[in-house]
Amino acid sequence: MTARSAFRTIRSAALRTAGVTGAATLGWAYLQRLPRHQEDHRLSWRQSVSTRLYTTFVAPIVMQTDAETAHTLTLRAGELLQACRLLLEPSHSKLPLDWLLRPPAAQSTSSGPNLRQELFDGRLTFDTPVGIAAGFDKNAALVPLYRLGFMQLGFAEVGSISAEPAAGNERPRCWRIPSDQAVINCMGLNNEGAACVAARLKTFTSVEGGAPIGINIAKTHNPAIVGPAAVEDFVHSFKTLAPLADFVVINVSCPNTAEGKTFEEPSALSDLLQGIARQSREMQWERAPPILVKLMATPDSDDGRACQRELLRVIQDSKVVDGLVISNTIKNPEAQLSSAGRQAADAIGKGGVSGKVIHRRSVAAIRSAFEATGGRLPIIGVGGTDSAEAAYEKIRAGASLVEVYTGLVYKGPGLLEDIQTGLRRYLQKDGFSSIQEAVGADVRSAH
Numbered sequence: 001m002t003a004r005s006a007f008r009t010i011r012s013a014a015l016r017t018a019g020v021t022g023a024a025t026l027g028w029a030y031l032q033r034l035p036r037h038q039e040d041h042r043l044s045w046r047q048s049v050s051t052r053l054y055t056t057f058v059a060p061i062v063m064q065t066d067a068e069t070a071h072t073l074t075l076r077a078g079e080l081l082q083a084c085r086l087l088l089e090p091s092h093s094k095l096p097l098d099w100l101l102r103p104p105a106a107q108s109t110s111s112g113p114n115l116r117q118e119l120f121d122g123r124l125t126f127d128t129p130v131g132i133a134a135g136f137d138k139n140a141a142l143v144p145l146y147r148l149g150f151m152q153l154g155f156a157e158v159g160s161i162s163a164e165p166a167a168g169n170e171r172p173r174c175w176r177i178p179s180d181q182a183v184i185n186c187m188g189l190n191n192e193g194a195a196c197v198a199a200r201l202k203t204f205t206s207v208e209g210g211a212p213i214g215i216n217i218a219k220t221h222n223p224a225i226v227g228p229a230a231v232e233d234f235v236h237s238f239k240t241l242a243p244l245a246d247f248v249v250i251n252v253s254c255p256n257t258a259e260g261k262t263f264e265e266p267s268a269l270s271d272l273l274q275g276i277a278r279q280s281r282e283m284q285w286e287r288a289p290p291i292l293v294k295l296m297a298t299p300d301s302d303d304g305r306a307c308q309r310e311l312l313r314v315i316q317d318s319k320v321v322d323g324l325v326i327s328n329t330i331k332n333p334e335a336q337l338s339s340a341g342r343q344a345a346d347a348i349g350k351g352g353v354s355g356k357v358i359h360r361r362s363v364a365a366i367r368s369a370f371e372a373t374g375g376r377l378p379i380i381g382v383g384g385t386d387s388a389e390a391a392y393e394k395i396r397a398g399a400s401l402v403e404v405y406t407g408l409v410y411k412g413p414g415l416l417e418d419i420q421t422g423l424r425r426y427l428q429k430d431g432f433s434s435i436q437e438a439v440g441a442d443v444r445s446a447h
Helices: 003-033 049-062 067-088 143-147 194-202 228-244 266-282 302-318 339-348 356-373 388-397 406-411 414-429 441-445
Strands: 117-119 124-126 130-132 155-161 174-177 182-185 213-217 247-251 291-295 323-326 352-355 379-382 401-404
Touching: 049 406, 049 414, 067 143, 067 174, 130 414, 143 155, 143 213, 155 194, 155 247, 174 339, 182 339, 182 406, 194 228, 213 228, 228 247, 228 266, 247 266, 266 291, 266 302, 291 302, 302 356, 323 356, 352 356, 352 406, 356 379, 356 388, 356 441, 379 388, 388 401, 388 414, 388 441, 401 406, 401 414, 406 414
Parallel strands: 130 155, 130 401, 155 213, 213 247, 247 291, 291 323, 323 379, 379 401
Antiparallel strands: 117 124, 174 182, 182 352
16 A cells, blocks of 8 residues: 555545544534423423424425425324324333324423413313414314324314315415515315314214314305305304314404405304304203304504404303404414515415414404403414413413414424423413413503
8 A cells, every 4th residue: 555545545534534523513512402301391491302403404394395285294294193193092001102102191290380271161171271273274184183182282273164165265375484484375264164074073082081172163265155144154064063172263254255354343243143152052062162253363553452342242242152262364464574574475465474473463462352351251362372482471461372383384393392381481480370370460460
């Protein structure tokens, strides 16, 4: 071996060693940045391991995939995991990948303030206040997975589901705005219809109890269905699906009626709630599910608050509504986006905006609703809940529960754990022993 070849061999080995050492060092440094002891709110970091891994490695890939395609693939992966999970359900022994296939139930043994709540006059128990918003699982495909406490979900809301099946609008109909961590959708209430979803839910009877499941119902996407026919459309969905739900959400803020109008008009809302009340009285309930109404966030102005108060008056006078969901998406032109985000949104055109850009408006609507009702109607806060801070702000404004969806797109499923751990930290910091003590704290302190 010549001196030159020996030098090349040594140099090559040195470079390989340096490369491996450098990669290992970077990997070790990254691992040191990951939080530990996530079950202890006092020791955990702001983001869990799974959240950091998702945002670093997975999210860049997801962002290269069409939004609706990525959503569909996520549901298919969930169905596969659910099928494996149900196969293992009778077993009580430790199995390979048990942590993935059979995660611990939502009831947490974590230290710190209590997140458990009994709401709606004790009819439902929520082990944690964090759930999945409607829109993620439109056809209730993953109900067993939710009930079994997957990812420590406190509850889930499926839908929206209409009386008749609907294909929705033509694709593309869902877009991301990464600069603002927002999503714009113009789905058109695509779903398989009440009868099909009811048949599916009846096959899930082997998995009962666990995390509460809400069913969100909306008017069939057909502008020809108006007036009394629209009320009957809602009533049909209620009659079909309510017996299979732990709670029912009446979505009156989807603009899919003639001329873009919704039931968010006092007289129309009154007619709808009277129809629901009549149907509820006719049904043979062993235990009637709570009924909630989902409203969009009215503008944080005198006119917006006056409009909301009028709707809340109708809701309370109906004597049939047990709670509220606030809020739905807001119209594209109303969203306060960055300059880059606004340019992208204008290119898309019509649609509903979700994500952190609507958080402030959602919080304002929750606060005004809690104040107007005196806290008598439990509120599920939704809209821009992408962190423990956002969730806690909604809770202090008056929400008893919070829902996430768009935040999962940008931060992954670890967000659910991050919010729960962060809530304990904020509750302890403010001297609360339970989450119920914090509900509406900002409203009470202002009076």
